[in-house]
Structure formats: C-alpha cells, structure tokens
Amino acid sequence: MQKRNLCGGSLIVNYPSVTIENAVNELSKLPGIGKKSALRFALFLLKSRVEEVEKLSTAIIDLKNKTVFCSHCHNISDTEICNICSSPRRDKSLVCVVEDVRDVLAIENTNQFFGTYHVLGGVISPLEGISPQSLTIGSLLEKVKGGTIKELILALSSTMEGDTTAFYIAKKMKEFGVKITTIARGIPVGGELEFTDEITLGRSIIKRVEFN
C-alpha cells in the first residue's frame, strides 16, 4: 500500500519566482537544512521588514569579512589577538588544547577554566586526509618550546581520532618538560550507573579518585 503524503514530498518543482528558488537553493546548503525548511525561511524573510533582512544579510557577509583567527590560539576573533589571549586575568601558562571553536565556547560556558586555549582545527584522521601537518600542532610546539607553558590540558573527544591526536601531541611535547593532563572521563554529573556504557563505567572504576 502506498503511504505517501502527496503534499509532503521533498521535491518542490515549480517555484513561483527565480528569486525564491535561488534563496531556497542557497539556504538549503546550511547544515541540516533541506528544501522545505529553506522555503520556510525564505517565506519568513519575505514577510519580514527590509531592515531585518538587511541585518541578516550583512551579519552573514561580515562573518567572512570581519572575522579572523587569533594568531596566538587560532580561536575566532575580531582582532589579531583574541580577547581570551589578550586578557591579563588569564593564566598563559595553562593551555587547554581543543578540537574546534565550539569546544572553546562549551568550556567557557562552564566558568571553571581561567587559562588560555589552543584550537587545533580538527583531529588527526588519516581516513579523512587530516594529517598532523594540517592542524595547528606546529604552532603549539613553538609555544611549548618558548617555555612559558607549564601545563597542557588535552580536552579532545573520546574517539579513536581524538585519542590518536592526544597521544601524538603528548609524545611530541614530552621532551620539553611540560606537564600534560587530560580532562576527566567518567559518569556525567546527574548520570545514572545503570544507563552508563560498560567502557565508561569500567574506566571510571579503574580511574577512581579520593572521596572528598
């Protein structure tokens, strides 16, 4: 039996205007956005005031024209040195190594970290053609050689690629006498034992800490 909603199909063939079609095509390139959502956005924008639409259009193009990567930590910034690297209240000797900008935002939101960051721009993944050379590991090595860094916190995803990258960095940096740590793995705050996977639970028993 055919179970197809005739109006809910994903292909919209005849757009009433080339402008709409063009906008739908461009909007549907955004991650996770299909033609249907793109059309919803386009019709929403069509109903919005022209100033609002201009603000969105400018904000988008400004992303490419006004944003740079901090020359020190490779985080996104409006200025050559980002506001975290240039802040006098941040501990420059404590560097948290993360995969990308989203991780910086996530850690910043915890309000628990007062060091600086180093954004790798990805993790080593031979399958996707990402070698150590395409990441900012060289620049991290230069900073470590400089001698101002006391501790590197490796805050990478707990995946094969993340672990590989962590091992690679640890091996490279060891000879310069820098302390290398990694963020704690274990059961999430609020998580229940019975729903935790065996590997996490097993590791959390092996890596148990003093109760205080």
Add this chain to the structure above:
Amino acid sequence: MQKRNLCGGSLIVNYPSVTIENAVNELSKLPGIGKKSALRFALFLLKSRVEEVEKLSTAIIDLKNKTVFCSHCHNISDTEICNICSSPRRDKSLVCVVEDVRDVLAIENTNQFFGTYHVLGGVISPLEGISPQSLTIGSLLEKVKGGTIKELILALSSTMEGDTTAFYIAKKMKEFGVKITTIARGIPVGGELEFTDEITLGRSIIKRVEFN
C-alpha cells in the same frame, strides 16, 4: 537528581567575537532556529568559501529587493503578473482560493490543477486580529464581479478559521452567480481506516461518492 548536560545548555554567554555573536543573533531569528543551530550555521559559513557566503547573502537580500506580489493573484513573483497568471495554457475562469504561497506550491506539485490561483494572505481570525479587510478578499470580489470567473475552488485548511473564511467568501460571492466548490475532504490516499479520526471518517461516509 539534576539531569543537565553542562555543555548542552541553551545559553551561550561568551562569544569569541562580536561578529559571530551578531550573526548568531540574526540567524536565530529564523523560524525554528535556536542559538545552537544558529552557531552551527555561523561556524559553517565561517568555513565556507567567501563566494558561497556572498551568494547566500545576496540571495537573501534579493528576496526583498526583487520579489513582488503578482498584482492579479497575490502570489510571489519576479514580474508584475506572475508566470501562472500570464500563462496562456492556464484556465482563467477556474480560480483556486488558497491561504498562502506554500499552498500554491503544494497544489502545483500535484500537477493536477490547470486553473489560476488567488492567494488570500491568511485566514479570518478575530483572535489574531485578522479581519476580512486585511486579506485580499476585496480584490477577489472585484475579479468575480468582472464576470470572467466561472468556478471558485476553496482550498483552505480544515480548521475553524479556514471554515469561517470559506463561509464568508461563499456568502459574499454567491450573488454573482459563480460556482463555488471546495476541495474533497476524506481519508488520505494510502491512509488506513482504523487510524483515521472519527470526524474525517464520519464525513467521508456522509459525503460518499460513486464508485468508478
């Protein structure tokens, strides 16, 4: 027990750049898009090539600058008269009355309708302050008075507001001798009887048609 993922909170406080913050704020105004998705879009655009971002930005602003509403049917168009109204292959005496542009697209996609449209721009809803005067019913009345329209197909949603609007239009147009029909209500193609709501099923029995 607190069940909150610390990284998954909806509030992102410290953006690394004003440009990013601005883009996230503007993108999160799109329907159904929150700050998290907006950030995902912003980071995606940041990684895209500048030409791609310019294309999106231009497509968005073109929506307001290049799109007009067809002066005849109020559908979206690039020209004063839309390509449906100006097509010689379309039956101008058969007019399908719909709520908005999305309905035109949905009906066009069926490839079953060869008349023209009239887009109301909404349905009568006293609660939301939408009166008959804020819709394009006046313009429809003028067309009907003109005498070229033989049949009006009311293709409105089967809601209280949709039904109210249909009754209002039918009452207004009746005296000009135009035939007024409404799209068939019933069990969707591919729908199963046992999962159909009672009202639809009841109406589909009362409004049964000849088997052919």
